[in-house]
Amino acid sequence: MRVAVVGGGISGLVAAYRLRRALGPELELVLVERSERIGGVLRTDEIAGDPVDLGAEAFVGRRPEIPALLTELGLDDQLVYPAGRRPLIWSGSAAHPLPERTLMGIPAGPDAVAGLVDEETLAWIAGEPDRPLRWARGGDATVGDLVGDRFGEQVVARSVDPLLGGVYAGLANSIGVRAALPGLAAALDAGAPSLSRAVSEALPPPSAGPVFGGIRDGYRALLDALLSAAAPKLETGVTPTSPARTAHGWRLDPFGEVDAVIVATPAPAAAALVRAAAPEAAQAMARIELSSSAVVALALPVDTPLPDNSGILVATGEPLRAKAFTLSSRKWPHLAERDVALVRASFGRSGDDTPLSWSDEQLIAAAAEDLCTVTGIESTPSAARVQRWPGGLPQYAPGHTELVAAIESAVAGVPGLAVAGAYLHGVGVPACTASGTAAADRILAHLG
Structure with a gap:
């Protein structure tokens, strides 16, 4: 069997590792990365002679996922x-x-942000449960629009934006409620009468x-261990052609015939790669900024x-x-x-x-x-x-969950093709690890 994984970030490395663990030395595994190094947006450099992470830390x-992977x-x-x-x-x-006790900076009441916002905003938050809430079940909105309307712009700028900026390098007006805060969306869908109540219900215990x-020693320790355990034929500085269907699998030039392909690149690059094989998935990927x-x-x-x-x-x-x-x-x-x-x-x-x-x-x-x-x-x-x-x-904009559903539905109809990455079900390293594992599981099921 011969499988190609395109993308050497954490999602692609985990996918390659899972394939190797399941299929052993009989698998011919190719890992393709267009840059000159593996890791994607994870990078460990040295400063003053010691390792320091310059991406996620x-x-x-x-x-x-990560503690379990470290143990393995x-x-x-x-x-x-x-x-x-x-x-x-x-x-x-x-x-x-x-x-x-906030949900990505969104408070359940005025006490949480006392001292951070002015008295007028605190009074607006306190009265929020008494104002009618308009939320369409199954709908979506930017976090900024929802919180700004219910709690005021100071809460957005001073409490929500700083946290969203750390997670997504985004702002509340670029991030959708349903994808970034699914627990909050679920509480609103279930009929929470106010944002205050919805936040209270969505807060983890x-x-x-x-x-x-x-x-x-930084993420480099994990990346190097994954690469060593996966033992792929590593090709860096290479951008492959779009996978083309053949009678028995795929053709991925310049590597030739493979039985299956995992595309674990950022959404725009993934869109270009899968456009011929899964055009509907590519259209949805291209909409992710x-x-x-x-x-x-x-x-x-x-x-x-x-x-x-x-x-x-x-x-x-x-x-x-x-x-x-x-x-x-x-x-x-x-x-x-x-x-x-x-x-x-x-x-x-x-x-x-x-x-x-x-x-x-x-x-x-x-x-x-x-x-x-x-x-x-x-x-x-x-x-x-x-x-x-x-x-x-x-950026997990409003409607992101629908885009992801369209991507996964379209790819599900293409045997021997799987996708993984931060644009699917979370930008954090654990979510990317889960994404890589899911892609490998799909390919393993295809290969039987």
Whole structure:
């Protein structure tokens, strides 16, 4: 048997790994990546002689996929958890505690955002249960439209946008309720009489466990282990042709005949690849927009008096260029042991890819200057790393779930073809891992 996986990000690597585990050495496995490296939007570089992640640096701790995968690969000792410190929100030229017990920044009542928004907004939130709610069952809206109407624009800019910016590199007015907050959509569909009630019903139960997890030596440790275990014939710097049906499978030039193909690329590239084989899927994929961002990692003197918080999120409308800071040496105990203080600055939101056009020097300077603004600390970095992510994250706009359903329905009618990626059922690393596993399962069922 011969299978090709197109796309060397986490989704494609997991798919390749699952195929190898199931089919063993008899499988001839080709992994194709158009860039010169594997990992997609996961990348671990070095700063001050130690690894630092320049893409995602954490995963949702409540999901089981990554801890289970680390165990399978013999990497249990790589699993780490944050120190438990809370982030801040920079709004109105001041730092505020991140509201607790919210749903992606959406409160269930005024108490959660007291001090972050003004008294008029607090009164508007308090009266929200008494105002008629218009929600069509099965419908959708942007998070910004829904929350702005029910709770006011200050809640959107100061509480919701900072969190959505971290997850999707987007804004509340570019993200749909149904795809990004399915629990909230379900509560509204079930007849919740107010947004306050719907948020209360959708909030997960309190948990004593860690919200996030991480990998001690960065995601590179996981990526390298997956590649080694999958043992594919790796082809980097190559863009294959669209798969063409043959009598017994597929032709994927320049690699020739294969029995099955998994396409694990971002939505626009996937659309180009599957257009001939699954035109309806390609049409839906092409409608998914991408957002760009940049990450700057700074190494500061080890005695830099960083705030005792995990990070600082920036509200929209603030006169800063960075949208967030991760105070890595405060957030992660294993990073606090290093000889430098580590900070990551994030730039770029949906509709604004200006930071990607700046030089490395401009990004580093903006990161250091904005960090000084939000912390009051003037410090010159001893080292820095810059990573740009053009088109790095899909935007889950209103109607996204219908697009995904159309994609999966169309692909289901094409034997020997599967798709995976962050544009389907979640942008986080656990969701991408699940997507790669699902694609491999589909191919295994096809191969019998």
